[in-house]
Amino acid sequence: MSAIPADPNVTAVSATPRTETNYLNADWSIKSWLLTGDHKRIAILYLVSVSFFFFLGSIAAGLIRYELTAPAGFILESETYNKVFSAHGIIMVFLFLIVAIPAILGNFLLPLMIGARDMAFPRLNLLSWYLFMAGGILIMGGMINGGVDSGWTFYVPYSSMYANSNVTMVLTGIFIAGFSSITTGINFIVTTHKMRAPGMTWFRLPLMVWALYATGVVIILGTPVVAVTLLCIIFERVFHLPIFSAELGGDPVLFQHLFWFYSHPAVYIMILPAFGVQSELIANFARKRVFGYHLIAFSSLAIAGLGFLVWGHHMFISSESMYQGVVFSLISFLVAIPSAIKVFNWTATLYKGNIRLQTPMIYALGFIGLFTIGGLTGLFLGCLGTDVHLTNTYFIVAHFHYVMVGGAVTAFLGGLHYWWPKMTGRLYPESIAKWNAVLVFIGFNLTFFPQFIVGFMGMPRRYHYYYFAPEFQPYHIMSTLGSTVLALSFIIPGLYLTRSLSKGAKASANPWGAHGLEWETSSPPPTSNFDQIPVVLDEVYDFDPVTEHEQDKAAQALEVPSYLSNEAKSAESEKEKR
């Protein structure tokens, strides 16, 4: 069955007539790319630049892992090590995770999914990419020119008064990249509110759109706060304006409050779109409407809302009051529930489905497992009594990597594979991709599971040396071995996806037989997305596993998969397009 999309030339027949020109070949000039307002092209610009930053961040991660195999290090000086782990954190958080799914997949899909020609503000969208690049270049410039050694959290007074590295330049870059994020958020919100095609009611929206909308809300409420907080550090470093200076009676812990007021919700900026991707993948590969659509949609909003009320759980031992800790812990336990609901609902979606184990689905199933562990280990840290011991250790490092890499990156890879034919018009090689998805899962667990144990044993995070505690070494060695596997499993898709751009088989409009407006238009879509704005009459995820199974059986006899058979497909699209 896996061979089906790998050989589309035999069977692929698009429901809508293929448009001669698409958004990729409409204009080849560089200017047309750099001045484009097309959300799809902007998504591609983001894909290229974000991949580059991910590559840099991964190199930093590799350096950290190899350095830690020996208790006293063997490659880096402490100062360099601190700069490397800061670089890893800053690049991965601000230049990869926050942008990856929203700005690449979100930008590409949102207008397509709701049946719009473009985002509400195409020029603002382009501006967001330029801001992102300006921010990225400044951050890189700061890292090359002096480096930054304050960690991605920039706690004062270290970052404001003690760090001798180029904190100012990097912060300026993050500040600018923050505005890129804000403009994207505004675009998501306005587009979802105002650009939906006729008939696309709120409860017909794909869950990806719900997730992107919730992400937009988190971005516009949170990002300005961190922007101004980081600006205060810049003020302190450059203009000597004492905002958080403890020496003058200011409050360094206030910085942490403001920082986490954004940076905890920022976790949801990273994971909510991943939930959206996950819902799409599960529905389309189980060939079934997502179980509890409404609950999943609302849980996204609940997470976005509650996510703003839990920042204090990063500060249980930072001298915030005991009562504050109790309240924040309670709300943190509550915010776990919507995430749990999502996991259960995805699992329940599989029940009585017609499951296709293709690459995106393997990523999606891996996501369920990794996110479950990542989410549940969050309870250890939200639980006051255990947090006192576990916070600031490798336990927390493992926890957020399970959520961020096991969750967000896995979903990103799954989504990238799923929409790759739509974005590029080419198919990737299915069998190697499938094995690679399994490799990601193995490599990831090998890398980060030992970190839970070493964290429980008390290894603090951001430690360069641990020669005084050699009992930690075996776990670091395991982790480094795992990271080698993980690195390999990130390189392989880079290679075969790039190769598929020229060598891959041409994709049909709907190679997966999936539902959703983005599959109604050709692959790759024309610049204006749809020849005619579609009118939506069907409910979302309108699959019928029973009939499909019967058609499968019938088609098996003819050796033609049912979901690609013309009759079934055109009947469906007729229904949807009136």
Added chain:
Amino acid sequence: MFSNFPATPPQASSFSREHDIIFYALLALTIIFTVMVGIGVIYFVIKYKRGSDADRSRPIYEDARLETAWSVIPLILALIMFYFGTKLFITMRVPPADAQEIFVIGKQWMWHVQHSNGVRENNTLHVPAGKPFKLTMISQDVIHAFYIPAFRAQMHVVPGRYTTMWFTPTQPGKYHLFCSMYCGTQHSEMGGTVVVMEPREWANWIENGGQSQASLTLEQSGERLYKQLACNNCHGAEDNMRAPSLYGIWGKKRTLTGGRTAIADQSYLRESILRPHNKITNGYSNTMPVYDGQINEEDVLKLMAYIKVIGSSVGGPSSSGTDTAAAVLNGTKGTMSPFAANAIQYQNSSMRRVDSTPTTRSGELAVNAIAAQQEAKGN
């Protein structure tokens, strides 16, 4: 390769047990839910894989009861864990009234500890088992965190405000002390050891100004070691059947078996302590154990110093250093008992590092030095 392969931190404070119970309860929940979801996913994938002939009729898309169930059950479990976690946390945050106070100052990249009687340490913390301690902490520069994994105790150390933590150590031993809040270049080396002692041992330690014993001279340590190793069982005041006496041998010519001779100097003594069989005094047999690899060079130096003292004496043990040592011990005790508890002068941020090891050579000087130190602290 790794003979030592632990997966859990030692339990060494009154919190450790309760913490670990909650930890393992959460771990059990994690495993149960992960396995449940995992089995569910694998089962459904196998059963409803495309092409399988499973019954797919009447699929359900929403089910209020089911969804309520898996919202409410995790909620209840979460609230239970919240209750126990919070209970432990409140215990951890409210020190008992009888907790003895210790002051801690963090600075890049070092911990200063001051006990309430004025004894100071750097990067170590000596506490007795079974007694509650409250740490009042402040930072001189950036934010640090005082973290003792074995105690399950951790707290940020913030400039401009005091933070507190408390614990009751339970298990004597040596444990890691870490700075767990990133604080700059040598962050990972800003740590040390927490030594939990038997209460009596600690009482002795704190009385003696932070030394395991009263600060001893090299000779006194040597005498102690001489007895500890039971050298005096054989090498007595007079030559006996088992061994020659060491009194008065320093610098003397010794006749060895086989007629060779040797001067009883440092290298001879060292050789004879570590590898006695090489040079056996005429008339004796090879009965002394080999100490090579048993004691370190420092101990050899101590022994040598003591042997030099008795070796230079003419008479018996009465003129040895024993009396001096005893005098020192008594003397120090007398001087040190009326220790006053001194608060650290935090305003004076340039805290002087007072080395807690008086490096005086004679007992009398040691007494003077300790007294002077006391005077300095009293100011």
Added chain:
Amino acid sequence: MAAIASDHGHGHGHDEALHHQFENMEQQNDSYIVGMWTFLVTEVMFFGALFLIYTLYRSMYQMDFFLAHEALNVQMGMINTFVLLFSSFTVAMSVRYAQLQKRGGVLAMLGITQVCALAFMVVKYFEYQEKFGHHLYPGPGFGSHPEYLHGATPNFAQLYFGLYFGMTGLHGLHVVIGMIVIGYLMAKWWRNSPMVTKDYIPTELVGLYWHFVDLVWIFLFPLMYLMPKP
């Protein structure tokens, strides 16, 4: 602009002011208004964080903030407040003229707004200059003339002036951005661009932004200049 225009041509390019991604003017205007308000939400959060810091520090050091604030020039602040309030009125009038499609009225009102904004910045300049002259700018030389501190503890007064320069500085930056945006809008009106003349919404959006800038000052003025004695 050019790139967007080149994407035109899906059979609905007849309205010059309508961008290609929208189906009709109503959708476009609705989107603009939702977008602007969303942007203003981010601005509220941006300044909100600063007001939070201010509130906290003022509650911690009430007396020192009061004493330090006496160094400010209330007259100048008052003048600036009225100047900005008046400019808000003229912006509102310009929106009214835009609705009536009276180009001259719009340009005149926006022009007065620009003059007000400039006046605000000039007053601000003199205020800042005075503070610098009195060594009230935080940093190594702060408070070297203690008579200007009015008895406030220098450290806490430094916090106050840190916030004063930080918050009024950022507000001033918003005024300058507002001047640029209003200038751009005036240029569009001057050239009779259909983007602004066909519909009053673009003018209203700029007006919304300017009202927000005004509103921030309405909060800053009493918080910074008009403190009651604690």
